[in-house]
Amino acid sequence: MKYIFVTGGVVSGLGKGITAASLGRLLKSRGYKVISQKLDPYINVDPGTMSPLEHGEVFITDDGAETDLDLGHYERFVDENLNKYSSLTTGRVYNNVISKERRGEFLGKTIQVIPHITNEIKSYIRLVGERSQAEIVITEIGGTTGDIESLPYIEAIRQLAREVGRNNCVFIHVTLVPFLESSLEFKSKPTQHSVKELNSLGIFPDFLVLRSNKPLNPVFNEKISQFCNVDSDCIIGNSDVRHIYEIPVMLEKKGFSLKVCQKLGLEPREIDMKQWEEMLNKLSCATKVVKIALVGKYIQLHDAYLSVSEALVHAGIANGAHVEIDWVQSEYLTDENADELLGGVQGIIVPGGFGARGAEGMIVASRYARTNGIPYFGICMGMQTAVIEFARNVLGIKEANSAEFCSKEEFNVISYMPDHSGCQIGGTMRLGSYPCHIKEGSLMYDCYKTKDVCERHRHRCEFNNKFRDEFVAAGMIFSGTGDNNILVEAVELPGHPFFIGVQFHPELKAVPTARILFLRLLLRRRQSMCR
Numbered sequence: 001m002k003y004i005f006v007t008g009g010v011v012s013g014l015g016k017g018i019t020a021a022s023l024g025r026l027l028k029s030r031g032y033k034v035i036s037q038k039l040d041p042y043i044n045v046d047p048g049t050m051s052p053l054e055h056g057e058v059f060i061t062d063d064g065a066e067t068d069l070d071l072g073h074y075e076r077f078v079d080e081n082l083n084k085y086s087s088l089t090t091g092r093v094y095n096n097v098i099s100k101e102r103r104g105e106f107l108g109k110t111i112q113v114i115p116h117i118t119n120e121i122k123s124y125i126r127l128v129g130e131r132s133q134a135e136i137v138i139t140e141i142g143g144t145t146g147d148i149e150s151l152p153y154i155e156a157i158r159q160l161a162r163e164v165g166r167n168n169c170v171f172i173h174v175t176l177v178p179f180l181e182s183s184l185e186f187k188s189k190p191t192q193h194s195v196k197e198l199n200s201l202g203i204f205p206d207f208l209v210l211r212s213n214k215p216l217n218p219v220f221n222e223k224i225s226q227f228c229n230v231d232s233d234c235i236i237g238n239s240d241v242r243h244i245y246e247i248p249v250m251l252e253k254k255g256f257s258l259k260v261c262q263k264l265g266l267e268p269r270e271i272d273m274k275q276w277e278e279m280l281n282k283l284s285c286a287t288k289v290v291k292i293a294l295v296g297k298y299i300q301l302h303d304a305y306l307s308v309s310e311a312l313v314h315a316g317i318a319n320g321a322h323v324e325i326d327w328v329q330s331e332y333l334t335d336e337n338a339d340e341l342l343g344g345v346q347g348i349i350v351p352g353g354f355g356a357r358g359a360e361g362m363i364v365a366s367r368y369a370r371t372n373g374i375p376y377f378g379i380c381m382g383m384q385t386a387v388i389e390f391a392r393n394v395l396g397i398k399e400a401n402s403a404e405f406c407s408k409e410e411f412n413v414i415s416y417m418p419d420h421s422g423c424q425i426g427g428t429m430r431l432g433s434y435p436c437h438i439k440e441g442s443l444m445y446d447c448y449k450t451k452d453v454c455e456r457h458r459h460r461c462e463f464n465n466k467f468r469d470e471f472v473a474a475g476m477i478f479s480g481t482g483d484n485n486i487l488v489e490a491v492e493l494p495g496h497p498f499f500i501g502v503q504f505h506p507e508l509k510a511v512p513t514a515r516i517l518f519l520r521l522l523l524r525r526r527q528s529m530c531r
Contacts, residue, residue: 001129002264003169004138005157007203009145009194010176014211015247017070019174019238020140021077022248025276026257027136028078030269035134036074037086037125038067040142041149045091048429052353056303060456060508061086064432070140072307072508077248079511085128090149093120113152121156122163136264145173146197158202170263173198173205174238177212177220186212186220188227195228206263207234207256215239234259243313245280245512249273279317279512288321293345295365297358299327308351308379311510315518330361338368347375347498350382352458352505356405363389375498377517380459383491383501384414387463387471390493394474395467404461415464429460434482436489436504442479443492443500447520455489455504462503463488 004023008016017038024034044050047058048066059072067087075082097120101111109116129137141157143150161169175191191210198205208230210216216237225232236254241247251257252273261268292312298304309325316323328341330350342348348369350362362385369376370389378386384402391400391413399406402414409415417430433454438444440451465486472478480490480502493499498520506517 001126001134001164001168002136002266003125003129003160003164004136004172004260004264005161005169006138006140006172006174007145007154007198007205008141008143008174009198010190012144014174014176015238016140016142016174017073018244018247019172019209019251020070020138021073022251023172023257023260024074024078024080024138025248026252026271026273027138027260028080029273029276030257030261030271032266032269033133033135034078035080035086035128035132035137036071036078036082037088037128037137037139038070038074038142039121039124039139039153040068040087040089041147041153042089042142043091043094044089045095046087046089052298052304053301056301057306058458059307060431060458060505062433062454062456066431066458068142069303069306072310073244074138075509076310076511080132083128083131085124085131088121088124090152093117093124093152096120114155117152118156118159121153122160125156125160145194145201151201154198154201154203167265170207170260171203171205172207172209173203174209174211177210177216179212179214186214186216188220188224191224192227195230205230207236207260209236209238211238213240234263243283245276245283248276249280276512282317282320283313286316286320286322288319289324290316290319290321290347291324291326291345292347292349293326293328293342293365295328295330295333295342295348295350295362297330297353297355297362299329302327305351307505307507307510308349311507311518312349314510314512317512318519328361328365330358330365333361333364335364335367338364342368342374345374347377350376350378350385351507352380352382354381354404359385359402359405363392366390367393370493370496370499373497376496376500377498378501379505379507380503383503384461384463386499386501387413387491390471390474390476391467395470402461413464413467414461417460417462430457432456434504436480436482437485438490439477439479439481442477443494443498444479444490447500447517455502455506456508457504459503463491 006016006020008014024036028034046066047055056069059067059069061082063083065084071082097116141153175194177186179186221232221235224235236256258268312323348365350365366386366389388400391397399411400413403412403416433456435454438451477492478488479492482489489503491501
């Protein structure tokens with residue numbers, strides 16, 4: 001098995017994850033089985049309890065792991081389902097080691113960072129490849145080189161490189177090359193100091209990926225090569241592009257994956273990027289513009305809805321359209337300003353979320369879409385608020401609400417799942433991939449073209465089945481169900497151009513070749529505009 005480690009220096013947010021994902025795409029396009037992994041230095045066991053405004057969205061794998069948003073990039077680029085071994089945090093490392101110590105597995109030894117913590121990290125790196133039977137494992141180390149919290153991970157990959165042999169391991173370091181407008185020159189010192197720091201920890205990078213806002217010239221690369229002791233042809237420029245999906249093609253024009261294969265002693269198989277390039281061509285040739293309102297409570301940080309926004313991009317590619325997202329703060333959306341904030345859009349999406357803040361604005365968005373014939377797609381909380389709105393304004397249950405927002409049980413059309421309530425917050429939800437049975441003849445069936453699908457979930461509330469007959473009598477269709485018809489997975493309204501709410505998160509399986517429900521949302525928008 002071959003191992004590729006991606007580290008970052010100078011500042012955070014350079015795009016280590018995109019670099020790792022792009023390389024994964026390129027190596028897969030050469031016919032290799034690739035699996036990706038992210039090691040995060042924070043002490044949370046997972047990001048499940050972290051605020052989306054602080055950390056961005058929580059990405060869910062098929063087996064129910066709550067992970068960093070970079071895993072979404074890996075899946076979208078490489079198109080391989082990841083697993084719980086694809087994500088590791090310092091909190092999980094220490095939790096695992098302490099649990100083993102309590103069980104007496106270390107036979108009375110004094111537990112230390114080296115070797116016990118580093119051994120636990122190495123075991124995860126090996127396991128992710130073994131469980132997926134991958135030929136190449138690409139592991140991104142979170143944080144910035146020199147941060148105290150990342151040191152155990154750096155030491156672990158140093159040790160692993162010795163154990164597997166340097167011919168089976170490649171180190172890639174991503175750094176920032178700033179451009180000073182005052183002197184009109186790129187500065188190499190930040191990269192030099194970052195590489196020096198990495199060298200002091202025992203890591204000597206095989207490749208440098210230089211992030212810059214403008215293309216670098218060969219003379220600059222030679223300078224970096226001399227000071228950082230990295231071959232000049234292994235210094236890869238990664239300048240700004242219009243869209244992240246252009247990065248794999250840009251990197252391959254510089255021979256990135258071919259050079260990585262050579263370093264690892266892999267056969268340089270012919271690369272096939274035809275499908276990816278066709279997708280990019282559609283993206284660049286899009287002429288139509290579709291404006292979609294995304295009504296959420298965390299819109300201050302767009303990464304909180306990263307998978308949703310990317311799924312809309314994919315749907316736009318398939319439709320030859322550029323999707324323009326109108327970010328609407330649900331906390332400030334009311335009946336009085338709904339026309340102003342939603343009147344000019346061709347579709348409305350209400351994504352997932354937790355807590356009462358902003359929920360009333362989501363309910364307003366649902367009512368506005370329902371009564372004005374605007375295509376509506378509610379995801380998780382977006383389905384639940386659509387159900388609440390229908391109960392209030394169609395069924396006449398004026399106090400209808402969710403158990404998450406209100407303690408009046410007799411009016412809660414959304415209730416806690418029986419096995420998912422309690423005082424512990426982390427890891428107590430319905431997580432991961434579950435089957436959904438779709439009703440034939442429904443709009444959902446028209447979208448999926450099949451009766452059974454599996455989608456990923458992250459929720460602790462569900463439709464309250466005590467109200468099921470009332471909703472059916474009023475015209476709502478329960479077009480998707482799970483758990484032997486017990487759990488309501490999807491609702492829709494007949495006679496509406498497009499009105500669907502789903503309890504699951506279809507955006508988590510979105511790839512650039514389009515995601516069915518998002519694709520149909522844009523198709524229905526076009527059909528309704530032509531009527």
